[in-house]
Amino acid sequence: MTSVENTEEDGLAERLRELDAVDTYARSERMDHLFTELKAECQKSDRTVAGFLRSRSTMARRLIVLSVFSALAIAGWYLFPIVGDHARTTQWTTSLVTFCALLLVAMIMVTRPVHLPELPRWQSLCLICAAIGATVLAAFWPYPEAQAATHDHGGGVMAGACMGVGILLGIPVYALLRLVDRGNAFGSLVAAAAAGLAGNFILKAHCSVPGTSHELLGHASVAVLFVLGLGLVHRWMPSR
């Protein structure tokens, strides 16, 4: 911009400020009242678990989340039987690594400091779509039929059981991410996608029921249900 334009703009800026004179009226009593309310809200928040976690530094919040995720993953890995060696294919490993990577990105988005400009909406929406897409794609690399246990798994019943387990496992992940979220836009939906990914990670690692239809109905549905369900809940009951 040229200096002439700058001078011209300075003149207009001064004019705008003059026109804005209505705002110069002081309202100190009202300010006192606002501060009292604010202080009470801060003190109330400090006494809650969420308030405590959210007031940690961003680095600390990320370390807390990573520690909890790692502890859950390690415990799940060793406490429950994972799929047999024959089923640990490249696709299986790729699915797990993808879920982990997306989970990490979701965690970074949710714990983003609020003093930075908020991320564009499309980035959050991309992550949510990628999370659902990854779980659907993973269903097309199912547990190999030939390697499945010989007993009858009961088809739909097992899909329902997997869905239930996936949702149960996703809830603590969702809760933890909401507890450390200081109020980022789309934080709830990103946390929901992360919960779906976490559920799918565990199911993929442990479930030995073969078939794409089972994985679509019992595994991928977990991510879809989390995102749709919590999206609707927050639409009806928007958080402050």
Next chain:
Amino acid sequence: MPNSRRGSKPSDEELMEAYVDGDDEAFRALFERYAPILLRLTRRHLRNDELAEEIVQQTFFRLHGARNDFRPGSKLRPWIMTIAMNLVREHWRRTKRRKMTSIEVDTQAAPEADLMPLELRQRSELLHVALEKLPTSQREVVELHWFQERPYAEVAQIIGTSEGAVRVRAHRAYATLKQLLVLEIRGDE
């Protein structure tokens, strides 16, 4: 409350550091320093006093929550402005901004309007109407660069874009406002 090394008023950053160290009075001093500025900013964007006050409170509430992220050497003003602008955008996204006609002037934005001279009130309304006609992205720049007198680099930091983009938006906003206010400006000359 901290005293500045030079014995003058403590800087924003000194107050914030004191607050991080547990000095509640420093938080009050920051509120007294920034709440009026933020109130002006949010009122111009929202045209609703109650909502503007709520957003100012939320800004400080978030600042309180984020206090442990503050590092010595950081500038506080961009922090506060960014938090406030994020909240305003979030509000617009949630409520799907209702377009106001140029006739529909919200007098809630100026509760003391009755105490103002008629001419000043009309001018203020004229400005609000002109600002309403700008796209949000340009209005943010006008607000921060012209009213808050922040340099382009800082405005870019607050709204999360490049300095060049901010300059372009400012220039376009300037051209539009000049057109909209030309009658008023000429009339006063």
